[in-house]
Every structure is written in structure tokens, then in C-alpha cells.
Amino acid sequence: MxxxxxxxxxxxxxxxxxxxxxxxxxxxxxxxxxxxxxxxxxxxxxxxxxxxxxxxxxxxxxxxxxxxxxxxxxxxxxxxxxxxxxxxxxxxxxIPRKNILSRGEAGSRSNRTRTAKREQPIAANLDTVFIVCGLDRDFNIRRLERYLTLVHNYGLPPVVVLTKADLHENPESFQQDVESIAFGVSVVLTSMEDGRGKAELESYLEYGQTVAMIGSSGAGKSTLANMLHGSDIQATGAVSDSVGKGRHTTTVREIIRMPQGGLLMDNPGIREIAFHEEGSGIENTFADIEELATMCRFANCSHQQEPDCAVLHAVKTSKLPHERLASFRKMQSEMDYLSTRRTKSADRVEKERWRGVSQRIKNMKKGKN
Incomplete structure (x- = not known):
């Protein structure tokens, strides 16, 4: 060996x-x-x-x-x-990869779903993915669900990093909101003003570890990189007074060697989170709905209008937000479409293969005659 x-x-x-x-x-x-x-x-x-x-x-x-x-x-x-x-x-x-993180290429979405026809690889050989979200107008629980599903689909461990905590008197309320939908995922509040969250995130950047940051433009990824490095290694944009968001500055994917011993990859902002790969993302991101589903009367319950549906009952009794169920349904539909598209593609390849075999047999018979 x-x-x-x-x-x-x-x-x-x-x-x-x-x-x-x-x-x-x-x-x-x-x-x-x-x-x-x-x-x-x-x-x-x-x-x-x-x-x-x-x-x-x-x-x-x-x-x-x-x-x-x-x-x-x-x-x-x-x-x-x-x-x-x-x-x-x-x-x-x-050299064969340990893993990959990719998404559907922007602008290549199907008209029927938010799944993309073309794949855009983001990075390879990662140990952790920081999902970076600013506590300004960038904050969106439903979008965080999509990011979590995207990362879980590739079997990668996510960490949700909430930047700009200094903008609020009680940023912990945002942290609690995210923890309510990010089961088993660390949610870290950070602030460039006082270095909040730095020590907690440094544990992911130990010797030989590679962390990728993903998030929207202006979410604070470059500022976060500067805080963790301890110096201005990445250009940052000031927060816009008109829209209350940071300006996008990163234009290329780049791995930065960090003083903690690991590596941090900054990425350009993601405009749309389109899926190109199905995996265990739904099960991990919506573990609460998956658990409720086990108590439904029907094993194949679609949680639409079936009787004795535990999921619908949870919505009716305000134990499960309707918006979360809607988000689940939408992404489940996208994953089903991906699975169907892949199955049809595989069937097409198999038909073409047998068509070639059939043609060779015909040619052999003609040769004998």
C-alpha cells in the first residue's frame, strides 16, 4: 500500500x-x-x-x-x-476527490422547476461549509433552508454563520430562529466590531482542514475572512445606506491559508440556489417534518389533504409553521423532478445501448448471408 x-x-x-x-x-x-x-x-x-x-x-x-x-x-x-x-x-x-460541492448553474434553470439543467461545481475536498448570512436585509429563513439542503445533499457538514450581529440589540433572537430549522447544526453569531464568534469558528480551521464559505453577495464573507485571519486579506465593501446590505466584492473562488493551520475558501455571492443533485438534504434539513410523517396514517402521505396526516395536524395546531411546510413541499418537488430526470436519462442510455447491440446482431446476420 x-x-x-x-x-x-x-x-x-x-x-x-x-x-x-x-x-x-x-x-x-x-x-x-x-x-x-x-x-x-x-x-x-x-x-x-x-x-x-x-x-x-x-x-x-x-x-x-x-x-x-x-x-x-x-x-x-x-x-x-x-x-x-x-x-x-x-x-x-x-486525483479522485473526497467530495464535491456544486449547484445548478445560474441562468440554466428548467422552466418547470428551480432545478438547473447544467451543473456548476463550487469546490472540492472540503471538511466544513460555512453558510454565511448577514443580519440585515440578507436574513431569510427560507433561503437558509435551501442552503442547508444544498450542503446536506453532498454529505458535507454545514455551520450557519450569522454576521453583523452588532446591528441588533438582541441578535440571539435571530440565532434561535435559525436553530429552530437547522437541526444538529452549529449556529454562530459574529461581529467584526468586537470579534464575537471568532474563537468558536477557529475550531473548524485547525491543521489541514478546509472550509468553504457560501452565501449571498454582501453577506459579509470577506469581512468574516478578515476577522478570522486577523488582517485585511480580502477587499470588502461598505454597507449601502440605500439597501442596507454590504456590497459584493469577491469575484473568484480562492483558498486562503489561515494562521490557525487550516484553509478558508471565499466564494462569489450566490444569486440563486438551484439544485442539480438529489441526496439526503431534505431528510436532514426537514428532520422535524420527516419525524411527523412517521405518524401519518398512510406511509406514502403527501401531506396535502390526506386524512389523519400528522404534518397537516401540526400546521393546524401551530406546532409547524405553514411557511416551512410550503418550503418542504417545494424542495421535495424539485428533488422528485431531479430523480425523474436522472431515471429517464439512464433509461435513454440503456435504450441506445441495446439499439447498438441490435444493430450489430443484424449486421452479423447480413454478413452470414
């Missing part, structure tokens, strides 16, 4: 420096079946105009993707956070 000692002897790998960038035994195992001769290992820390800024822990350099990578499927194309093999200044391969 491949191990650090064997890899170090090959002179293309400094395990200590790569460990600081998030390399671990998972990636060691991925190299067992990969030809790494004459290659160096590095991690992509940002992408700009088709150029990849990578680092091996010693040096940073700009690289281009090998021609064959330009023709791969969207998800196989190198993205920020990927570990890659490099020859000179060319990325020749992507």
Missing part, C-alpha cells in the same frame, strides 16, 4: 507541506492505481480566466489544463480545491 515514506522517496511529494494544505491518507490511497512518474502533486487554490493557480506547499505557479481535460465532463474538469498532477506547467490529471 502506498504510504508517506514511499511517496517521499519518489521526490515529487513533500508530505509535511501537503499535509498543511489538506492532504491526508484518503489521497494516499487514491494514488495506489495512478501512474505518478514524472509528476508533481499540487492543490488548486484559485482559477482565473482558464489559468489555475496551484501550490505544492513550497511554491505557487500558474498552470494550464492538458488538452484532454478540456474535453472532459463538467464535473471531471479541475476546480478549486482539487489535488492535481502537474508536469511542468500543465495539469495532466485530477
Amino acid at each position: 502506498t504510504n508517506h515514506i514511499e511517496l517521499q522517496s519518489k521526490k515529487f511529494f513533500d508530505p509535511t507541506r501537503l499535509g498543511e494544505l489538506g492532504w491526508n491518507t484518503y489521497f494516499d490511497l487514491q494514488l495506489a492505481d495512478i501512474d505518478v512518474a514524472n509528476s508533481h502533486i499540487a492543490r488548486i487554490i484559485s482559477i482565473q480566466r482558464g489559468q489555475f493557480l496551484v501550490t505544492d506547499g513550497h511554491n505557487e505557479q500558474l498552470c494550464s489544463a492538458a488538452g484532454r481535460l478540456l474535453h472532459t465532463k463538467d464535473r471531471d474538469y479541475p476546480i478549486t480545491g482539487d489535488w492535481v498532477l502537474i508536469e511542468g506547467t500543465i495539469i495532466t490529471g485530477v
Whole structure:
């Protein structure tokens, strides 16, 4: 089995420096079946105009993707956070990922649902995702439910970070509102004014850990990055008096090495949260509704108008907000559509495969005649 000692002897790998960038035994195992001769290992820390800024822990350099990578499927194309093999200044391969976070590409939504036809990968090889929401006009419980579902769909652990706590005399009320819909998820209040929440978030940025921040434009992601780093590493925009929101400043995805020992990825603001992948997001985000559903008379209850529906009863008795049930129904419909679309796509591939087999059989018969 491949191990650090064997890899170090090959002179293309400094395990200590790569460990600081998030390399671990998972990636060691991925190299067992990969030809790494004459290659160096590095991690992509940002992408700009088709150029990849990578680092091996010693040096940073700009690289281009090998021609064959330009023709791969969207998800196989190198993205920020990927570990890659490099020859000179060319990325020749992507080491299999531990995980990925992606969303539906903006502007590619289906007319029927909020699901997107095209996927837009956000980042790879993450340990935690900070969902950043400002306590100004950016605050929206229903949107936070969508962010939580998006992150849970990929099996990643979310942390909700509420910025601009200094704007309110009682920001804890917002925290309690979020905790009521984010089951088992840490909800942290932060303020640049007094450093509130910094110590709590630093625990996610320990040695080799990679955290990605996602949220709306102006939610305070760059300001949060500055607070956690202890210096102004990211440009920030002042809060607009006209709309009461911070101005969007981040334009590229970028991994920043943090003094705590981990890495923090800043991301441009997300305008629309469209889904492209179904997973366990609904079950995790709406655990309260899922639990109520077990008490419905019918196992396949749609919670619309069935008799003895525990979910509808909870809404009627004000134990479950109607808005939350509406949010659940909407996202469940989107996930069902994704599942149906994927099934139809798989059936189409299977039909085309058998059509090809049938044609080959016909050709063989003609050859015999």
C-alpha cells in the first residue's frame, strides 16, 4: 500500500507541506492505481480566466489544463480545491476527490422547476461549509433552508454563520430562529466590531482542514475572512445606506491559508440556489417534518389533504409553521423532478445501448448471408 515514506522517496511529494494544505491518507490511497512518474502533486487554490493557480506547499505557479481535460465532463474538469498532477506547467490529471460541492448553474434553470439543467461545481475536498448570512436585509429563513439542503445533499457538514450581529440589540433572537430549522447544526453569531464568534469558528480551521464559505453577495464573507485571519486579506465593501446590505466584492473562488493551520475558501455571492443533485438534504434539513410523517396514517402521505396526516395536524395546531411546510413541499418537488430526470436519462442510455447491440446482431446476420 502506498504510504508517506514511499511517496517521499519518489521526490515529487513533500508530505509535511501537503499535509498543511489538506492532504491526508484518503489521497494516499487514491494514488495506489495512478501512474505518478514524472509528476508533481499540487492543490488548486484559485482559477482565473482558464489559468489555475496551484501550490505544492513550497511554491505557487500558474498552470494550464492538458488538452484532454478540456474535453472532459463538467464535473471531471479541475476546480478549486482539487489535488492535481502537474508536469511542468500543465495539469495532466485530477486525483479522485473526497467530495464535491456544486449547484445548478445560474441562468440554466428548467422552466418547470428551480432545478438547473447544467451543473456548476463550487469546490472540492472540503471538511466544513460555512453558510454565511448577514443580519440585515440578507436574513431569510427560507433561503437558509435551501442552503442547508444544498450542503446536506453532498454529505458535507454545514455551520450557519450569522454576521453583523452588532446591528441588533438582541441578535440571539435571530440565532434561535435559525436553530429552530437547522437541526444538529452549529449556529454562530459574529461581529467584526468586537470579534464575537471568532474563537468558536477557529475550531473548524485547525491543521489541514478546509472550509468553504457560501452565501449571498454582501453577506459579509470577506469581512468574516478578515476577522478570522486577523488582517485585511480580502477587499470588502461598505454597507449601502440605500439597501442596507454590504456590497459584493469577491469575484473568484480562492483558498486562503489561515494562521490557525487550516484553509478558508471565499466564494462569489450566490444569486440563486438551484439544485442539480438529489441526496439526503431534505431528510436532514426537514428532520422535524420527516419525524411527523412517521405518524401519518398512510406511509406514502403527501401531506396535502390526506386524512389523519400528522404534518397537516401540526400546521393546524401551530406546532409547524405553514411557511416551512410550503418550503418542504417545494424542495421535495424539485428533488422528485431531479430523480425523474436522472431515471429517464439512464433509461435513454440503456435504450441506445441495446439499439447498438441490435444493430450489430443484424449486421452479423447480413454478413452470414
